[in-house]
Amino acid sequence: MRTLKDAKVGETVTVLRLRGEGAVKRRIMDMGITKGVEIAVRKVAPLGDPMELNLRGYELSVRKADAEMIEIA
Amino acid sequence: MGNWPGVTVEKKEGRLRGRKDVVIQDLPGIYSLSPYTLEEVVARDYLVGEKPDAILNIVDGTNIERNLYLTTQLIELGLPVVVAVNMMDLVRRNGDEIDLEKLGQALGCQVVSMSALKGEGGMAAAEKAVEAAVAGRAGELPHVFTGSVEHAVAHIEESVSGMVDAGYLRWYAIKLFERDEKVMESLRISPELADHLEAHIADCEAELDDDAESIVTNQRYAYIHGVVSRAVKKKAAAHSLTASDRIDRIVTNRVLALPIFAGIMFLIYAIAMGGWSVSIGTRGTDWANDVLFGEWVPGLFHSILTGVGVAEGTWLYGLIQDGIVAGVGAVLGFVPQILVLCFLLAILEDVGYMARVAFIMDRIFRRFGLSGKSFIPMLVATGCGVPGIMASRTIEQDRDRRMTIMTTGFIPCGAKMPIIGLFAGAVFGNSPLVAVSAFMIGIAAVVISGIMLKKFRIFAGEPAPFVMELPAYHAPAPGNVLRATWERGWSFIRRAGTVILLSSIILWFLMGYGFEGGSFGAVEDMNNSLLAAVGSAVAWIFYPLGWVGENAWKLTCATITGLIAKEEVVNFFGIAFNYAGEADLMEDASGLYPAIAAAFTGLNAYSFMIFNLLCAPCFAAMGAIKREMNNAKWTVGAIGYMCGFAYVVSMIVYQIGGLFTGETTFGVFTAVALVLLAGIIYLLVRKGYQGEAVRNLRSVSAAGI
Numbered sequence: 003m004r005t006l007k008d009a010k011v012g013e014t015v016t017v018l019r020l021r022g023e024g025a026v027k028r029r030i031m032d033m034g035i036t037k038g039v040e041i042a043v044r045k046v047a048p049l050g051d052p053m054e055l056n057l058r059g060y061e062l063s064v065r066k067a068d069a070e071m072i073e074i075a
Numbered sequence: 076m077g078n079w080p081g082v083t084v085e086k087k088e089g090r091l092r093g094r095k096d097v098v099i100q101d102l103p104g105i106y107s108l109s110p111y112t113l114e115e116v117v118a119r120d121y122l123v124g125e126k127p128d129a130i131l132n133i134v135d136g137t138n139i140e141r142n143l144y145l146t147t148q149l150i151e152l153g154l155p156v157v158v159a160v161n162m163m164d165l166v167r168r169n170g171d172e173i174d175l176e177k178l179g180q181a182l183g184c185q186v187v188s189m190s191a192l193k194g195e196g197g198m199a200a201a202e203k204a205v206e207a208a209v210a211g212r213a214g215e216l217p218h219v220f221t222g223s224v225e226h227a228v229a230h231i232e233e234s235v236s237g238m239v240d241a242g243y244l245r246w247y248a249i250k251l252f253e254r255d256e257k258v259m260e261s262l263r264i265s266p267e268l269a270d271h272l273e274a275h276i277a278d279c280e281a282e283l284d285d286d287a288e289s290i291v292t293n294q295r296y297a298y299i300h301g302v303v304s305r306a307v308k309k310k311a312a313a314h315s316l317t318a319s320d321r322i323d324r325i326v327t328n329r330v331l332a333l334p335i336f337a338g339i340m341f342l343i344y345a346i347a348m349g350g351w352s353v354s355i356g357t358r359g360t361d362w363a364n365d366v367l368f369g370e371w372v373p374g375l376f377h378s379i380l381t382g383v384g385v386a387e388g389t390w391l392y393g394l395i396q397d398g399i400v401a402g403v404g405a406v407l408g409f410v411p412q413i414l415v416l417c418f419l420l421a422i423l424e425d426v427g428y429m430a431r432v433a434f435i436m437d438r439i440f441r442r443f444g445l446s447g448k449s450f451i452p453m454l455v456a457t458g459c460g461v462p463g464i465m466a467s468r469t470i471e472q473d474r475d476r477r478m479t480i481m482t483t484g485f486i487p488c489g490a491k492m493p494i495i496g497l498f499a500g501a502v503f504g505n506s507p508l509v510a511v512s513a514f515m516i517g518i519a520a521v522v523i524s525g526i527m528l529k530k531f532r533i534f535a536g537e538p539a540p541f542v543m544e545l546p547a548y549h550a551p552a553p554g555n556v557l558r559a560t561w562e563r564g565w566s567f568i569r570r571a572g573t574v575i576l577l578s579s580i581i582l583w584f585l586m587g588y589g590f591e592g593g594s595f596g597a598v599e600d601m602n603n604s605l606l607a608a609v610g611s612a613v614a615w616i617f618y619p620l621g622w623v624g625e626n627a628w629k630l631t632c633a634t635i636t637g638l639i640a641k642e643e644v645v646n647f648f649g650i651a652f653n654y655a656g657e658a659d660l661m662e663d664a665s666g667l668y669p670a671i672a673a674a675f676t677g678l679n680a681y682s683f684m685i686f687n688l689l690c691a692p693c694f695a696a697m698g699a700i701k702r703e704m705n706n707a708k709w710t711v712g713a714i715g716y717m718c719g720f721a722y723v724v725s726m727i728v729y730q731i732g733g734l735f736t737g738e739t740t741f742g743v744f745t746a747v748a749l750v751l752l753a754g755i756i757y758l759l760v761r762k763g764y765q766g767e768a769v770r771n772l773r774s775v776s777a778a779g780i
Contacts, residue, residue: 059140
């Protein structure tokens with residue numbers, strides 16, 4: 003299964019589902035990463051982590067460890 | 076609302092200008108009403124517990140979809156809500172259009188526009204909120220949920236109606252559907268009712284093949300997406316680059332980000348704390364120390380005091396001039412530097428660069444249990460620990476913030492430089508390695524503490540998700556910047572007037588008075604002062620650190636005086652070793668070298684230096700710790716930890732170093748030092764209290780369902 007962590011910079015992907023549960027998952031979903039949303043991967047920070055995303059018209063940064071919970075098409 | 080660095084994290088209360096009867100409560104910036112973060116719980120306890128008359132929800136017009144997510148939750152509380160769409164100037168400049176009327180109809184509440192940056196519409200929005208509060212009527216709830224979710228929520232509403240305030244019914248029903256533990260507890264749901272509700276929730280989950288929390292979030296965002304696509308016309312295509320993105324292409328660029336970051340940090344350092352002609356902060360502080368508190372204020376007090384008949388040499392003159400004016404002046408002298416620094420940092424915050432700093436630096440700091448946002452406090456602390464500790468305010472994660480506050484004081488600040496200089500010159504033949512090693516020890520103390528503390532339950536737990544919004548860049552608002560600068564500067568000045576004033580008086584008294592020639596009074600020889608008595612009485616504590624012999628009390632007392640301001644250590648040695656020269660010891664302490672060289676060996680000089688670099692910071696910084704921790708236990712804990720860590724490190728250095736130099740022989744304290752060293756190493760390599768494994772397990776087991 004591909005996760006957001008594997009997405010390339012410049013790619014636009016659609017979220018299939020989120021793994022995990024509890025606070026971390028809720029926080030990610032609260033920020034707008036929900037089933038079916040389109041995410042553009044903007045860049046990766048200079049030291050390789052975290053990554054910068056564009057979704058729902060704004061910029062969000064997530065760590066790769068968290069991005070691994072997001073399954074994408 | 077948002078929670079990127081630089082946004083309110085505490086509640087603030089105020090009154091509406093011109094309307095004395097209207098109280099406005101500013102709540103922490105939040106993204107949701109979930110039960111998982113402190114800010115969200117604070118906000119939600121207030122909204123549910125205190126039943127405000129109306130909610131004014133200020134949303135970012137440039138990022139309306141994500142912002143309306145909270146709005147829909149607020150509306151469900153059943154309170155009158157007014158939505159103010161902020162940053163309308165930017166929305167217009169982007170060529171976007173927001174149909175406020177349509178938005179209001181869809182949400183069932185009043186929607187107005189404003190621009191805090193331009194100062195437009197803020198008052199009008201507040202007036203609307205007052206009107207809504209007076210009318211006291213909430214609009215009709217929007218139909219956020221559909222199908223089986225609405226069905227289940229309606230059932231839950233039926234089951235718990237009568238148990239909760241009618242207005243809040245929908246909110247409670249949704250929270251129960253989400254299995255919100257805090258709400259379940261507060262309602263004291265009986266086991267039978269819980270089973271009944273659980274049946275509805277489980278049915279719905281089975282039908283939609285997802286967990287309840289996710290179902291609610293999904294449907295909420297789907298609803299908002301529908302509303303936004305009807306009411307908002309975006310000029311640019313989705314995911315297209317905005318002006319802010321184009322700036323970011325350079326500022327957080329893979330190659331350029333670090334050099335740009337280093338450049339900006341250097342610039343701030345140069346302007347606020349450096350020693351060049353552009354260093355406004357340093358020049359201000361030099362002026363304050365040399366002229367304002369060096370000549371003018373003492374001169375003024377001299378004329379006032381002699382004017383009212385208090386002659387030089389009397390105890391009252393001594394108390395005011397040597398105790399209060401000198402003590403408080405030493406601290407207030409830092410005000411110009413702090414103001415300049417706070418001003419520059421406030422600009423960076425307001426512009427939106429702080430979030431980028433966290434983005435760039437996160438990788439490094441995460442390794443030792445801190446976050447990217449911890450960098451700024453550490454950097455600032457190389458100048459002065461007080462604004463450094465204050466800068467930790469922008470870290471919204473409680474645990475990270477506390478850890479940053481506890482470790483920021485380890486970084487050698489400007490006032491510790493004279494101590495380092497004194498020993499480098501007197502004992503180590505001016506070796507530049509001494510200063511370098513002092514910095515290294517400071518940084519190592521931060522890293523080691525970070526890794527060690529993370530192993531304890533109180534700092535452990537699942538790593539907080541670093542899910543951070545990168546707000547769009549915008550021009551700084553002069554009002555915001557000046558207010559932030561003043562608030563921080565003033566809190567520093569106020570402390571100088573209280574804690575520092577008091578401690579200056581006490582120390583002046585201890586140093587100047589004692590038993591001499593059989594009677595109590597002002598002493599000629601400081602060896603007879605109360606301070607010397609106190610120092611001698613407690614000097615044994617530092618025996619394992621190698622502070623032995625006839626000078627032991629002087630070292631102890633120097634450390635105590637260092638609490639006023641660290642450079643006082645050097646001044647104290649000046650007095651204690653009967654320095655008779657004319658030179659200002661801050662500028663040139665070489666006259667003191669022979670006495671110091673005679674009193675110290677290389678090893679106990681180093682042990683003394685380390686202890687003073689790492690132990691409790693000056694009173695001003697302790698005050699800052701107290702303010703930022705906002706909790707007596709944590710304040711005492713932080714200062715205690717710093718002293719304890721300093722003590723342990725100095726002891727290890729002296730005892731084990733001494734075996735090599737032949738200064739100590741193997742004894743009880745050597746054994747203790749070895750045990751402590753082993754303990755630190757054990758904590759460093761030991762597996763975390765609750766580490767990555769737990770997190771992975773969770774996601775894996777969930778994926779297996």
